[in-house]
Amino acid sequence: MKKINLMQNLFAMSLACVTVLSGVSLLAGCSGFTEDTNTSSNDNGGLIDVQAAFASARVSQLGKVIVDESQDSLTIVYETFGGCVKNDNGVYAYNSDFYFASSRTYAYDFHGDTLVLSCDLIDQKSGYQQHIISYLIGGNPGELDGIWLFLPCYSLGGERICSNEMENLFIQFNNGSVETRVSENKTYDYMNSSFVHNLALFMTGHENRIDFDLRGQVMSMDNDLSGKGFTVQERTNKNMKFVYKEHEYELNVDYVQINDSAAVTLSSEGLSCTASLSERDNVSSEICREENADYLYENDKGSLSYRKDNSDEFASCVKSLVRRGTNTSSNDKSGNVDVQTAFASARVMSSGKVFVDEVRDSITFVAEKFGGCIKNGESFMYDSDFYDSDTNKYAYGFRGDTLMFMQPAILYQDGHGDSVSAATMFYVGGTSGKLDGIWKFLPCRKNMASGEVACQNDAYNYYLKIDNGKMEVRIADHEDYDYMNSVFVEELFMFLNNKNSIQIETQFYTTHGAESVAENYGITIQEKTNKSMKFSYAGHDFDLKLNYAKIMDSVSVTLTSGNVICNGFNREIPDITQDQCNEDNAPYLNEMESGVYGIRMQNSYEFEDCINGILGRELNE
Incomplete structure (x- = not known):
């Protein structure tokens, strides 16, 4: 297997660039050249509106x-103002006076509507020199000022190289200033990346860790996987x-923001691991803190950069998937699910004590919380002595290998007369007749008054561990949950009709169905999956996508119409740390x-307001 080393970013290469003033020759047949200066038909397929x-x-x-x-040359100077540094006392601090600049000089020329930049690259170690030519389109012929897109083809040492890069790279020249921007290349093949190759090696025992590196393409990935015992059934650039070993898996790229963040999920038969x-x-003052010391590292500017991933936790979770046994619960409606493994990869939500009365077949759960952020006057402080508990009592019994908890009727506290039956x-998942063990909640309840059993499509799986008088509750996101069938989508449809507001966190609550309510609001649904939907309303086409979702933690959505992108997010941290309990976070602190x-x-x-702008309506006051 051969790994292709690609030029990720011309301006980020660790090579010195020497000005070349001689003429440059344009390689014939390099796709992307067009008479329309605002669009590019690049090697990745499809037109790109460069300005938009x-x-x-x-x-x-x-x-x-x-x-x-006079010399047909230009020098680009990139500047950094402010940075995170570690002072002489070993303390991390943001220095607003920090300054760093890097410069490179290029020869430039125009070939029709294409801007050509060239220079000589010198490998600092070997001293070997090669001539490189880059091609940019999108601006006006003969004018440097404008917005340009780097084409994915370049010439290195006389050899034409075209690559499917992870990002699109733009540069704007404007009256002596320069600005570069990046965006995700929608056709980049994440399933052909170094990460997937490394994941396969880890699953087969040939690597002891998983590097979260979505860059770098690997040749013959499908053949390589087949040779390691993997059978690929379906594949796109973001999903496989x-x-x-007789288990079905699905690998999905959930979310990618270039040079910022990413999330990938490997799921298998109801279990999931998220990287x-x-x-x-460039680290902000909010990140430049002692609590992030483990994730800060020195860059080539003399300041600190930041990188945090959960590679170790992800690897541990994947290992538990690979090592699954065959002792599973057949009563679980999701099929053969190893409850023990699922519990290990789920997130802890609460813990506490368990009191069992075997004479009366009753069980009492006491969820406990130690320490918390409190308000002292007008300021916030962390109280390590804070204690709170929540008690729930049930009758219990067994039917086969199913554990049943009977909840008594509950009268609403507001006293309006109604009650919960x-x-x-x-x-399921534990041992029949034995309370101690790990159990998975089935999303069904039986109403004892009517005898009816009601089931719903919950956004999460709920697990309970009982162990020698102690309890622990964990949750994990349900991979098959239909986020496009949620209360959020119904609220969005209603908002388009000026009928209500939007609560982004309602993604996790199921409604009657988007299709059933869309027509009521004049909305036509064109395409739909459980995480995306394309629809039209009032002459506008919309593309709704769920970027990322973690129950009781965070959710991110994107609604696109034309060139306008509206991003919505909700982030909740119910149990905050002592470092988070401060005045800086005061606007976001809410009493529980x-x-x-x-x-x-x-x-x-x-x-x-972003949606109001698309529809030409007044903004919120």
Whole structure:
């Protein structure tokens, strides 16, 4: 197997560039040249509207450009103002006076509507020199000022090279200033990346860790997987379904933001492992703190960059999937699910004590919370002595290998006369007749008054561990949950009709069905999956996508119409740390039922105003 080493970014290469003033020759047949200066038909397929794409891309670098028209050369100077540093006392601090600049000089020329940049690259180690030519389109012929897109083809040492890069790279020259931006290449083949290759090696025992590196393409990935015992069933550039050791798997790229964050999920028969990455080249003052010391590292600017991933946790979770046994629960409606393994990869939500009365067949759960963020006057402080508990009592019994908890009828506390009927809840995965063990909640309840059993498509799986008088509750996101059948989507449809507001966190609550309510609001659904939907309303085409979702933690959605992209997010942290309990987070601190404060950050109003802008309506006051 041969790995292709690609030029990720011309301006980020660790090579010195020497000005070349001689003429450059354009390689015949390099696709992308077009008479329309605003679009590119690139090797990745499809047209790119350069101006619109630049507007929605993320800023990467800023600086200035010095042009010498007499020599047909230009010098790009990228500047960094402010940075995270470690002072002489070993303390991390943000220095607003920090400054760094890097410069490179290029020869430039125009061939029709194509801007050609060239220079000589010198390998600092070997001293070997090669001539490189890059091609950019999107601006006006003969004018440097404008917005340009780097084509995925370049010439290195006389050899034409075309690659499917992870990002699109843009550069804008504007009256002596320069700005580069990056955006995701929608056709980049993540399933052909180094990460997938490394994951396969880890699953087969040939690697002892998994590197979260989505860059770098691998030749003959499908053949390589087949040779390692993997059978690929379905495949796109962001998703792959395969079989390994008689278990079915699905690998999905959930979310990617270039040079910022990414999330990938490997799921198998109801179980899932999520790999996440957060990185920053230029660290803000919010990140430049002692609590992030493990994730800060020195860059070539003399300041610190940030990278945090959960590679170890992800590897441990994947290992548990690969090592699954055959002792599974046949009563679980999701099929043969190894409850023990699923519990190991789920997130802890609460813990506490268990009291069992075997004479009366009753069980009492006491969920406990130790320590929390409280409000002291007008300021916030972390109280390590804070304690709160929540008690619930049930009758219990066994039917075969199913554990049943009987919930008594509950009268609403507001006293309006209604009550919750007695209900039975069902758990599977443990040992019949034995409370101690790990149990999975089935999303069904039996109403004891009517005898009816009601089941629903929950957004999460719920697990309970009972062990020698102790309890622990964990949850994991349900991979098959239909986020496009949620209360959020119904609220979005209603908002388009000016009928209500939007709560982004309602993605996790199921409604009657988007299709059944869409027509009521004049909406036509064109395409739909459980995480995306294309629809039209009032002459506008919309593309709704779920970027990322983690129950009781965070959710991110994107609604696109034309060139306008509306991003909505909600972030909840009910149990915050001592470092998070500070005045900086005061705008996001909300009091919980227990009396302590948790963090909630969301941008519903901004999301609504973005939609209002698309529809030409007044913005929120």
